[in-house]
Amino acid sequence: xxxxxxxxxxxxxxxxxxxxxxxxxxxxxxxxxxxxxxxxxxxxxxxxxxxxxxxxxxxxxxxxxxxxxxxxxxxxxxxxxxxxxxxxxxxxxxxxxxxxxxxxxxxxxxxxxxxxxxxxxxxxxxxxxxxxxxxxxxxxxxxxxxxxxxxxxxxxxxxxxxxxxxxxxxxxxxxxxxxxxxxxxxxxxxxxxxxxxxxxxxxxxxxxxxxxxxxxxxxxxxxxxxxxxxxxxxxxxxxxxxxxxxxxxxxxxxxxxxxxxxxxxxxxxxxxxxxxxxxxxxxxxxxxxxxxxxxxxxxxxxxxxxxxxxxx
Amino acid sequence: xxxxxxxxxxxxxxxxxxxxxxxxxxxxxxxxxxxxxxxxxxxxxxxxxxxxxxxxxxxxxxxxxxxxxxxxxxxxxxxxxxxxxxxxxxxxxxxxxxxxxxxxxxxxxxxxxxxxxxxxxxxxxxxxxxxxxxxxxxxxxxxxxxxxxxxxxxxxxxxxxxxxxxxxxxxxxxxxxxxxxxxxxxxxxxxxxxxxxxxxxxxxxxxxxxxxxxxxxxxxxxxxxxxxxxxxxxxxxxxxxxxxxxxxxxxxxxxxxxxxxxxxxxxxxxxxxxxxxxxxxxxxxxxxxxxxxxxxxxxxxxxxxxxxxxxxxxxxxxxxxxxxxxxxxxxxxxxxxxxxxxxxxxxxxxxxxxxxxxxxxxxxxxxxxxxxxxxxxxxxxxxxxxxxxxxxxxxxxxxxxxxxxxxxxxxxxxxxxxxxxxxx
Amino acid sequence: xxxxxxxxxxxxxxxxxxxxxxxxxxxxxxxxxxxxxxxxxxxxxxxxxxxxxxxxxxxxxxxxxxxxxxxxxxxxxxxxxxxxxxxxxxxxxxxxxxxxxxxxxxxxxxxxxxxxxxxxxxxxxxxxxxxxxxxxxxxxxxxxxxxxxxxxxxxxxxxxxxxxxxxxxxxxxxxxxxxxxxxxx
Ligand code: NA
Ligand code: NA
Numbered sequence: 001x002x003x004x005x006x007x008x009x010x011x012x013x014x015x016x017x018x019x020x021x022x023x024x025x026x027x028x029x030x031x032x033x034x035x036x037x038x039x040x041x042x043x044x045x046x047x048x049x050x051x052x053x054x055x056x057x058x059x060x061x062x063x064x065x066x067x068x069x070x071x072x073x074x075x076x077x078x079x080x081x082x083x084x085x086x087x088x089x090x091x092x093x094x095x096x097x098x099x100x101x102x103x104x105x106x107x108x109x110x111x112x113x114x115x116x117x118x119x120x121x122x123x124x125x126x127x128x129x130x131x132x133x134x135x136x137x138x139x140x141x142x143x144x145x146x147x148x149x150x151x152x153x154x155x156x157x158x159x160x161x162x163x164x165x166x167x168x169x170x171x172x173x174x175x176x177x178x179x180x181x182x183x184x185x186x187x188x189x190x191x192x193x194x195x196x197x198x199x200x201x202x203x204x205x206x207x208x209x210x211x212x213x214x215x216x217x218x219x220x221x222x223x224x225x226x227x228x229x230x231x232x233x234x235x236x237x238x239x240x241x242x243x244x245x246x247x248x249x250x251x252x253x254x255x256x257x258x259x260x261x262x263x264x265x266x267x268x269x270x271x272x273x274x275x276x277x278x279x280x281x282x283x284x285x286x287x288x289x290x291x292x293x294x295x296x297x298x299x300x301x302x303x304x305x306x307x308x309x310x311x312x
Numbered sequence: 313x314x315x316x317x318x319x320x321x322x323x324x325x326x327x328x329x330x331x332x333x334x335x336x337x338x339x340x341x342x343x344x345x346x347x348x349x350x351x352x353x354x355x356x357x358x359x360x361x362x363x364x365x366x367x368x369x370x371x372x373x374x375x376x377x378x379x380x381x382x383x384x385x386x387x388x389x390x391x392x393x394x395x396x397x398x399x400x401x402x403x404x405x406x407x408x409x410x411x412x413x414x415x416x417x418x419x420x421x422x423x424x425x426x427x428x429x430x431x432x433x434x435x436x437x438x439x440x441x442x443x444x445x446x447x448x449x450x451x452x453x454x455x456x457x458x459x460x461x462x463x464x465x466x467x468x469x470x471x472x473x474x475x476x477x478x479x480x481x482x483x484x485x486x487x488x489x490x491x492x493x494x495x496x497x498x499x500x501x502x503x504x505x506x507x508x509x510x511x512x513x514x515x516x517x518x519x520x521x522x523x524x525x526x527x528x529x530x531x532x533x534x535x536x537x538x539x540x541x542x543x544x545x546x547x548x549x550x551x552x553x554x555x556x557x558x559x560x561x562x563x564x565x566x567x568x569x570x571x572x573x574x575x576x577x578x579x580x581x582x583x584x585x586x587x588x589x590x591x592x593x594x595x596x597x598x599x600x601x602x603x604x605x606x607x608x609x610x611x612x613x614x615x616x617x618x619x620x621x622x623x624x625x626x627x628x629x630x631x632x633x634x635x636x637x638x639x640x641x642x643x644x645x646x647x648x649x650x651x652x653x654x655x656x657x658x659x660x661x662x663x664x665x666x667x668x669x670x671x672x673x674x675x676x677x678x679x680x681x682x683x684x685x686x687x688x689x690x691x692x693x694x695x696x697x698x699x700x701x702x703x704x705x706x707x708x709x710x711x712x713x714x715x716x717x718x719x720x721x722x723x724x725x726x727x728x729x730x731x732x733x734x735x736x
Numbered sequence: 737x738x739x740x741x742x743x744x745x746x747x748x749x750x751x752x753x754x755x756x757x758x759x760x761x762x763x764x765x766x767x768x769x770x771x772x773x774x775x776x777x778x779x780x781x782x783x784x785x786x787x788x789x790x791x792x793x794x795x796x797x798x799x800x801x802x803x804x805x806x807x808x809x810x811x812x813x814x815x816x817x818x819x820x821x822x823x824x825x826x827x828x829x830x831x832x833x834x835x836x837x838x839x840x841x842x843x844x845x846x847x848x849x850x851x852x853x854x855x856x857x858x859x860x861x862x863x864x865x866x867x868x869x870x871x872x873x874x875x876x877x878x879x880x881x882x883x884x885x886x887x888x889x890x891x892x893x894x895x896x897x898x899x900x901x902x903x904x905x906x907x908x909x910x911x912x913x914x915x916x917x918x919x920x921x
Pocket of ligand 2: 638679680682683684685686687
């Protein structure tokens with residue numbers, strides 16, 4: 001074999017991300033023109049978060065699937081992916097946006113860090129869970145919520161009056177159970193696979209953001225591939241984009257049935273209610289992003305906003 | 313190939329009395345440099361840092377620190393007197409009380425090592441004073457401490473549930489049952505031991521003295537109450553509870569009992585740092601080794617070997633396999649790596665996934681006291697200042713008790729499964 | 737040898753002092769964080785990561801004192817069985833191994849630290865460069881290498897080495913051991 005392709009991610013086997021990563025690995029292993037030995041290392045076996053990205057920089061890992069938030073420490077512009085009430089809630093529109101030139105510009109901003117962001121994999125819209133109904137902005141005030149270490153997400157939660165708590169994902173279940181934290185935000189399949197429905201009574205269908213994953217490879221490794229291999233990998237990764245979505249939708253259905261059986265109260269919000277939440281969160285987050293990223297940020301933000309507007 | 317070189321050189325160095333962390337590091341370096349994948353070696357430095365860059369590991373230094381404050385001050389002494397006054401006269405009473413204390417501690421701590429340093433130094437002198445031998449006492453403390461992994465909350469069980477997608481609360485309940493069976497097994501052994509050595513036959517303390525001990529124990533009892541109440545009341549997470557324990561112990565010892573001056577407290581923290589480093593550097597080196605073996609797909613190969621085994625002996629095979637893995641790899645990494653490999657094979661032959669979780673975690677808990685690589689063994693060596701050889705002899709009978717309990721829950725699942733089934 | 741003695745003792749003191757401070761800092765960060773969150777609804781984001789960073793430093797700085805005081809754990813069955821002269825040779829061989837391995841990690845750690853600092857990567861919730869995590873390796877491993885070297889020289893010349901009790905309260909180290917009746921097994 002001429003090339004090794006280790007694909008690392010941090011979720012358990014059977015997660016949509018894992019299934020799609022395996023799809024990529026199988027496609028490459030089965031390739032006739034390109035001699036690659038591909039393996040998937042799930043569940044943080046090779047590293048937990050940012051150390052995986054560093055692994056690509058130092059040459060110990062070839063490919064990583066991680067939420068865009070984890071790239072913020074390397075490239076602050078990637079914080080855009082964490083914006084609340086910003087991304088299209090229509091799935092086809094979102095996918096078209098992910099494959100647009102405006103997004104390509106944003107993704108290419110990681111190249112200077114030795115990381116080539118190949119594609120965005122959508123793993124479902126985020127919803128809030130809590131032990132009470134969260135309908136208006138005021139309902140959030142005073143609650144403690146788990147937050148991923150991302151400045152944008154912290155700002156979003158603080159804008160709602162939440163107390164953001166950064167804690168390891170594995171401890172979140174116990175913390176929700178004991179009441180050390182009251183709420184958490186994640187796509188439905190993630191909430192389901194972490195079993196949070198056992199310790200939360202309400203699910204709010206806010207679709208307020210994404211936990212979209214970047215399929216990224218080491219630039220140095222990518223540059224060493226033959227053009228044929230590069231093409232095959234690109235194709236496999238775009239196919240993976242669809243595999244993730246199909247799997248996510250399938251598990252989402254299964255999860256919603258399980259939540260209903262469990263007696264979780266599912267709250268649908270009206271457009272007006274969603275608009276109020278958007279008003280409360282998006283402007284302060286936007287301001288933070290611009291203050292941190294200057295002209296560069298302004299440019300990226302405006303081009304993505306233009307792409308969103310043209311899609312509607 | 314690389315992994316066999318790693319293991320062989322590490323074992324050779326261990327037998328040659330090299331520091332354990334050095335033996336693990338040297339084995340990994342040799343395996344990596346000469347037989348490993350083509351990969352820049354700086355990754356080894358990164359893995360070494362990432363091995364200890366883990367939030368839940370913070371409980372280790374903090375509980376060591378709390379234990380040092382407690383053992384230097386008056387809290388420990390008062391707690392021990394209280395326990396002696398209540399159960400000292402019963403045959404095996406003090407040993408059983410140790411088991412129960414560890415079980416209670418297990419209900420607050422999610423990892424199997426913290427009890428050694430937080431309970432060990434308190435009960436150890438008391439056990440010795442009542443005639444229990446050094447090896448029995450150390451073996452008992454190290455073994456009973458693993459109850460923290462079985463009795464919920466348990467980090468290993470959460471990791472298992474997430475890997476296999478099964479309900480955490482269900483696995484917790486199975487773990488509670490497993491913990492209770494193990495408590496019974498350990499207590500039975502304590503009674504047998506006490507009867508054979510004619511221990512615990514002294515006079516019961518007069519009621520007035522018992523009352524006095526209870527009264528003196530009130531402030532120290534605040535410590536477990538603070539930890540329990542704090543975690544279950546949602547004030548802090550288990551890791552933060554360790555910090556709260558340090559603060560409570562420091563305040564009580566300096567301001568209430570006045571056994572420590574602030575300057576002494578700071579000097580104490582310097583001494584604790586050395587004990588803490590003995591453990592942290594081991595965790596770092598051990599996790600670098602685990603990372604390398606995962607990269608070499610060692611756990612996957614072991615699981616593939618298991619799939620050759622006929623259905624009826626699958627449970628036995630799982631026990632043997634996980635026990636062996638647990639001898640080398642730390643429990644939390646082991647759970648992540650092996651459960652997704654084993655679970656499908658086990659479920660195919662009709663093993664319940666909740667039951668399997670209890671079996672796997674119990675095996676790994678036993679792994680903490682089995683040679684050559686058991687975290688509790690190393691913590692025991694630095695806490696009780698005794699040699700590796702002596703600890704080996706000390707834990708041997710307890711490994712026997714553990715394996716009997718393990719067989720019981722493996723082949724009589726109804727012993728533990730009635731709890732989760734009640735809640736289903 | 738004398739010229740090495742003074743700087744080493746000074747480094748010991750300084751390291752012990754920093755370790756003590758780090759341990760106290762970790763305790764206070766986690767405690768204050770929990771209290772502020774529960775009672776005041778104030779989140780100190782970044783406390784978790786800072787505590788982890790301090791723990792990483794405690795690991796490698798602490799390991800220097802560990803080597804200095806020979807407090808590391810080992811399976812010392814063989815060493816106990818050997819005659820003093822042979823044991824001395826074994827200790828010297830192990831010291832040489834220690835020098836090699838720590839020097840190797842010093843070089844790797846240095847390379848890694850330079851690379852991560854120059855990438856400009858930030859920690860995820862603390863306004864510091866991520867490279868601070870990795871700097872602990874060259875610093876700690878470098879110091880450990882010197883400590884192994886000194887132990888090697890001390891084994892040859894029979895010089896005294898610091899003990900754990902030099903850095904702690906004397907009673908503490910002895911507490912559990914004193915209670916144990918000698919030779920009772
Ligand atoms: Na526990
Ligand atoms: Na073991």
